[in-house]
Amino acid sequence: MIGLVDGRVSRAAGAALAVCEIAVEELLPRLAGLRIQRVDADPTAVRITALTRNDPRRACPECGRESDRVHSRYVRHVADEAVGGQPVVIGLLVRWLYCANADCPRTTFVEQVGGLTERCQRRTPTLQRIIEAVAVALAGLAGARLLGTLHQMLSSASVLNCLLRMPLPGRPTPW
Numbered sequence: 441m442i443g444l445v446d447g448r449v450s451r452a453a454g455a456a457l458a459v460c461e462i463a464v465e466e467l468l469p470r471l472a473g474l475r476i477q478r479v480d481a482d483p484t485a486v487r488i489t490a491l492t493r494n495d496p497r498r499a500c501p502e503c504g505r506e507s508d509r510v511h512s513r514y515v516r517h518v519a520d521e522a523v524g525g526q527p528v529v530i531g532l533l534v535r536w537l538y539c540a541n542a543d544c545p546r547t548t549f550v551e552q553v554g555g556l557t558e559r560c561q562r563r564t565p566t567l568q569r570i571i572e573a574v575a576v577a578l579a580g581l582a583g584a585r586l587l588g589t590l591h592q593m594l595s596s597a598s599v600l601n602c603l604l605r606m607p608l609p610g611r612p613t614p615w
């Protein structure tokens with residue numbers, strides 16, 4: 441059983457508790473800037489519970505005006521690339537913010553954490569890039585098999601959907 445003690449990863453060793461001198465942010469740099477509350481590892485996944493800090497102002501995706509006025513919070517579950525042969529799931533408590541611009545049609549918005557969350561995505565950008573690279577190289581069934589080896593369980597249809605949602609690369613106009 442792995443836990444978190446004073447922001448550091450620890451592992452129960454019999455009755456004793458051995459504390460590793462590695463901060464979670466050093467192992468997973470994209471979690472820097474978050475308040476990490478728990479890290480639990482079970483046979484199926486490493487589960488990280490964290491919340492965003494109260495102070496950063498976030499830009500409204502509609503008008504760009506920054507705000508830190510909190511409407512409410514909710515937990516987003518974001519999958520990340522595997523660590524130690526186990527998939528990683530981050531339970532992130534994010535803020536739902538009021539837009540500071542009275543003329544903005546979007547009165548509230550959910551904050552995004554750079555490098556970790558994107559709007560309407562349930563995967564970190566890093567994991568999404570891995571899946572897209574596999575989808576481009578191998579497509580459906582073979583891609584799903586390779587991703588399974590990488591501890592990312594996706595159906596062949598999901599891999600194909602990922603491939604079809606990718607934007608096509610721009611082509612130069614012929615002379």
Ligand SMILES: [Zn+2]
Pocket residue numbers: 500501502503504505539540541544545546
């Ligand atoms: Zn706005």
